[in-house]
Amino acid sequence: xxxxxxxxxxxxxxxxxxxxxxxxxxxxxxxxxxxxxxxxxxxxxxxxxxxxxxxxxxxxxxxxxxxxxxxxxxxxxxxxxxxxxxxxxxxxxxxxxxxxxxxxxxxxxxxxxxxxxxxxxxxxxxxxxxxxxxxxxxxxxxxxxxxxxxxxxxxxxxxxxxxxxxxxxxxxxxxxxxxxxxxxxxxxxxxxxxxxxxxxxxxxxxxxxxxxxxxxxxxxxxxxxxxxxxxxxxxxxxxxxxxxxxxxxxx
Amino acid sequence: xxxxxxxxxxxxxxxxxxxxxxxxxxxxxxxxxxxxxxxxxxxxxxxxxxxxxxxxxxxxxxxxxxxxxxxxxxxxxxxxxxxxxxxxxxxxxxxxxxxxxxxxxxxxxxxxxxxxxxxxxxxxxxxxxxxxx
Numbered sequence: 001x002x003x004x005x006x007x008x009x010x011x012x013x014x015x016x017x018x019x020x021x022x023x024x025x026x027x028x029x030x031x032x033x034x035x036x037x038x039x040x041x042x043x044x045x046x047x048x049x050x051x052x053x054x055x056x057x058x059x060x061x062x063x064x065x066x067x068x069x070x071x072x073x074x075x076x077x078x079x080x081x082x083x084x085x086x087x088x089x090x091x092x093x094x095x096x097x098x099x100x101x102x103x104x105x106x107x108x109x110x111x112x113x114x115x116x117x118x119x120x121x122x123x124x125x126x127x128x129x130x131x132x133x134x135x136x137x138x139x140x141x142x143x144x145x146x147x148x149x150x151x152x153x154x155x156x157x158x159x160x161x162x163x164x165x166x167x168x169x170x171x172x173x174x175x176x177x178x179x180x181x182x183x184x185x186x187x188x189x190x191x192x193x194x195x196x197x198x199x200x201x202x203x204x205x206x207x208x209x210x211x212x213x214x215x216x217x218x219x220x221x222x223x224x225x226x227x228x229x230x231x232x233x234x235x236x237x238x239x240x241x242x243x244x245x246x247x248x249x250x251x
Numbered sequence: 252x253x254x255x256x257x258x259x260x261x262x263x264x265x266x267x268x269x270x271x272x273x274x275x276x277x278x279x280x281x282x283x284x285x286x287x288x289x290x291x292x293x294x295x296x297x298x299x300x301x302x303x304x305x306x307x308x309x310x311x312x313x314x315x316x317x318x319x320x321x322x323x324x325x326x327x328x329x330x331x332x333x334x335x336x337x338x339x340x341x342x343x344x345x346x347x348x349x350x351x352x353x354x355x356x357x358x359x360x361x362x363x364x365x366x367x368x369x370x371x372x373x374x375x376x377x378x379x380x381x382x383x384x
């Protein structure tokens with residue numbers, strides 16, 4: 001009995017939230033909260049990381065770019081996973097909102113991957129002595145960046161949104177195989193990039209005094225990026241549903 | 252779940268499975284070609300012509316770094332085989348005895364004439380005060 005009620009409630013919630021209109025208004029309510037909380041978390045994490053953590057025993061002060069690089073790299077890969085899941089939801093259940101979301105994540109993902117590449121290059125100069133090498137981790141991240149751009153231009157090359165969404169989603173799912181490759185690239189092949197410091201199985205090899213602000217920066221950055229995805233998805237709703245009455249009323 | 256949805260779910264799963272298997276086979280075929288550098292053991296096990304550029308990586312052996320004018324020579328070790336390197340130029344700040352290094356250069360008579368020396372660091376981060384503990 002309880003189980004059936006629960007299923008009905010969940011179904012109702014999903015059905016309602018899957019309508020672009022409900023999503024739009026709910027997200028509008030959530031947005032300022034998310035924005036201000038994320039900004040304050042991110043800024044305090046950066047200040048903590050840059051000024052109130054000890055320097056590293058090998059890299060000195062130059063390790064501090066970790067507070068920009070690691071959140072960006074982590075979010076760049078997570079966004080792709082989110083995009084692939086959204087695409088699968090669209091393909092299986094034909095939820096239009098999922099297609100809008102997947103399409104709106106792509107440019108944000110490209111931007112975040114670009115930040116990861118640039119911050120990594122800047123970090124490489126004082127530590128490795130080079131800003132670019134074709135090692136497995138760097139090259140696979142560059143491929144991720146190109147994949148985001150490719151998906152965007154694929155979607156833009158169709159006049160028919162339905163066709164564009166379907167092809168985009170299939171390709172996004174195929175491309176998901178890139179994510180474990182990036183993750184594992186430093187273990188499968190010899191590379192200039194060091195192996196992961198934070199893993200599920202082991203204790204992090206970063207001292208807690210440096211690790212806590214890093215986690216905070218990751219949470220804050222993820223929140224900020226979520227805000228940008230919300231804005232980007234609103235743009236998609238404007239474009240796709242511009243003939244709907246509620247959009248006209250809202251504008 | 253309705254029949255048509257189940258069909259589409261199976262399609263999506265099949266698609267990801269096939270693409271995953273395909274890419275994994277490609278990676279398996281490429282295997283060590285995606286390696287960024289050779290270790291001294293791997294390099295010495297192969298006949299490398301002296302006109303081919305190689306990347307060798309490993310640890311800088313303790314007590315092996317010598318500087319004469321602007322020429323720096325050292326030994327790379329993977330704790331089973333070693334290879335000597337000489338290089339003219341400035342090495343990165345993180346280049347140190349006992350830490351990781353990757354050199355790019357030509358192999359001549361079992362020695363590497365390096366064109367580029369890159370420092371490699373590991374995944375450990377800690378404050379200097381904790382280092383001795």
